[in-house]
Amino acid sequence: MGDGLASNVKPAAAANAPAVPPERFATSVNVDVPVAGEGEFQPLQLGEGRVSSEGVIPVWPPVVLAPMAGVTNLAFRSLCREYGAGLYVSEMITARGYLMGNRLTNLLASSSPDESPRSVQVYGADPVDLGEMVKSLVDDGVDHLDINMGCPVPKVTRSGGGSAIPVKPRLLARLVRAMVQNAGDVPVTVKMRMGIQDNLLTYEEAGRAAEGEGASAVGLHARTASQLYSGEANWASIARLVEVLDVPVLGNGDIWESYDALRMMRATGCAGVIVGRGCLGRPWLFRELSQAFNGQEPDLPPHFAGVVEVMVDHAHRLIELFGPDVGMRQMRKWCSWYTKGFRGSAAVRGNLMRIQSIEDLVAAVSTLDPNEAFPTTALRAQRAKGSKTQTVKLPEGYLDDLNDDTPPKGPRSVDEIEAWEKALNGG
Numbered sequence: 429m430g431d432g433l434a435s436n437v438k439p440a441a442a443a444n445a446p447a448v449p450p451e452r453f454a455t456s457v458n459v460d461v462p463v464a465g466e467g468e469f470q471p472l473q474l475g476e477g478r479v480s481s482e483g484v485i486p487v488w489p490p491v492v493l494a495p496m497a498g499v500t501n502l503a504f505r506s507l508c509r510e511y512g513a514g515l516y517v518s519e520m521i522t523a524r525g526y527l528m529g530n531r532l533t534n535l536l537a538s539s540s541p542d543e544s545p546r547s548v549q550v551y552g553a554d555p556v557d558l559g560e561m562v563k564s565l566v567d568d569g570v571d572h573l574d575i576n577m578g579c580p581v582p583k584v585t586r587s588g589g590g591s592a593i594p595v596k597p598r599l600l601a602r603l604v605r606a607m608v609q610n611a612g613d614v615p616v617t618v619k620m621r622m623g624i625q626d627n628l629l630t631y632e633e634a635g636r637a638a639e640g641e642g643a644s645a646v647g648l649h650a651r652t653a654s655q656l657y658s659g660e661a662n663w664a665s666i667a668r669l670v671e672v673l674d675v676p677v678l679g680n681g682d683i684w685e686s687y688d689a690l691r692m693m694r695a696t697g698c699a700g701v702i703v704g705r706g707c708l709g710r711p712w713l714f715r716e717l718s719q720a721f722n723g724q725e726p727d728l729p730p731h732f733a734g735v736v737e738v739m740v741d742h743a744h745r746l747i748e749l750f751g752p753d754v755g756m757r758q759m760r761k762w763c764s765w766y767t768k769g770f771r772g773s774a775a776v777r778g779n780l781m782r783i784q785s786i787e788d789l790v791a792a793v794s795t796l797d798p799n800e801a802f803p804t805t806a807l808r809a810q811r812a813k814g815s816k817t818q819t820v821k822l823p824e825g826y827l828d829d830l831n832d833d834t835p836p837k838g839p840r841s842v843d844e845i846e847a848w849e850k851a852l853n854g855g
């Protein structure tokens with residue numbers, strides 16, 4: 429069966445869970461997934477047992493917006509937050525760029541006074557830089573810090589950074605230690621992939637090393653670096669990490685519908701989920717998640733007219749953050765995600781890629797049917813990343829000594845840093 433709207437209702441899977449209503453908006457994999465039963469899931473207590481009680485962040489529902497470069501800036505985070513509670517992580521901030529006072533890096537690290545808890549993902553492979561950056565972010569009021577150890581980009585792994593780091597557990601430990609020692613009462617988490625490739629899986633040992641250094645949780649994107657975003661995420665690896673670790677595991681990969689989050693938590697026992705591509709052009713997914721975790725059947729997504737209202741709102745927020753030129757340029761990629769699957773959207777995409785103002789945006793979509801219901805085909809459609817795979821580039825002789833904890837050489841000059849920041853567009 430394809431991803432059609434669920435029309436037949438099968439018996440609820442869990443004995444005491446609420447029945448599934450006949451009019452559920454879901455694809456075939458989710459027709460009979462019951463919403464959360466009372467007391468079935470607990471809030472994630474991020475930092476519990478790791479930082480003092482003042483630093484612990486209760487996260488309910490146990491849902492985290494994935495850090496996504498070029499995506500999870502203040503504009504998008506604030507929009508998502510209005511739909512539901514949870515934890516909304518910033519896009520990745522590079523330690524070198526931050527410490528050198530790079531203007532764009534600082535803008536991306538910025539927040540608003542009403543953003544609480546404030547969560548920032550960092551990237552760095554030098555313990556001294558990381559420690560200094562963490563201290564500064566904590567002084568600036570950040571409530572949660574995550575480190576990106578899953579970036580599969582060749583420019584980064586070729587020098588031993590990103591997803592190459594967990595291959596060397598002692599190096600990973602050194603970097604996590606530098607963060608934890610400087611974070612005070614702020615919980616530090618680590619986000620990683622399963623490993624480099626199927627015959628070089630690193631997540632169990634890397635997870636233990638992170639836990640051993642005081643990480644408050646480990647997020648696992650259940651794919652290898654060589655897989656990039658292709659194929660299905662391997663949720664069994666999330667279940668395995670839950671068995672191996674005492675700290676909470678946050679499961680990541682292929683949450684497209686709210687019911688997927690419930691399925692992932694039931695199947696793996698993970699303490700929370702991280703949602704990436706599923707919310708691109710669908711920020712109301714956080715309302716659906718919130719409802720499903722609170723035992724209610726989620727609302728239907730908006731019709732096209734409602735989607736346009738959200739697009740306009742999003743454009744206003746991007747303009748406020750980046751100014752009109754950069755803001756509208758950023759909005760172009762969002763337009764293709766928001767309109768995905770609606771009838772006639774392919775024909776207006778060219779105009780959407782040229783918009784310079786909110787008026788242009790509204791004019792470009794004016795030929796589409798405002799009353800069209802949200803298409804089910806768009807629910808699990810690929811967004812942002814394709815289905816290609818790669819052979820991961822590692823430094824010459826990198827696998828010869830896995831106990832080595834020497835930090836890899838990162839970018840130093842302004843030009844190098846800028847080139848890295850451009851390349852670091854995916855974890």
Ligand SMILES: Cc1cc2nc3c(=O)[nH]c(=O)nc-3n(C[C@H](O)[C@H](O)[C@H](O)COP(=O)(O)O)c2cc1C
Pocket residue numbers: 494495496497498499519520549576577578579619649661680681682683702703704705706811812813852853854855
């Ligand atoms: C556009 C884009 C940018 C990303 N940037 C980052 C990043 O900066 N840091 C990171 O840890 N992961 C990054 N990721 C990976 C996501 O956080 C997430 O692990 C991945 O998309 C898998 O989750 P999903 O199947 O729900 O999309 C990025 C993903 C996308 C699609």
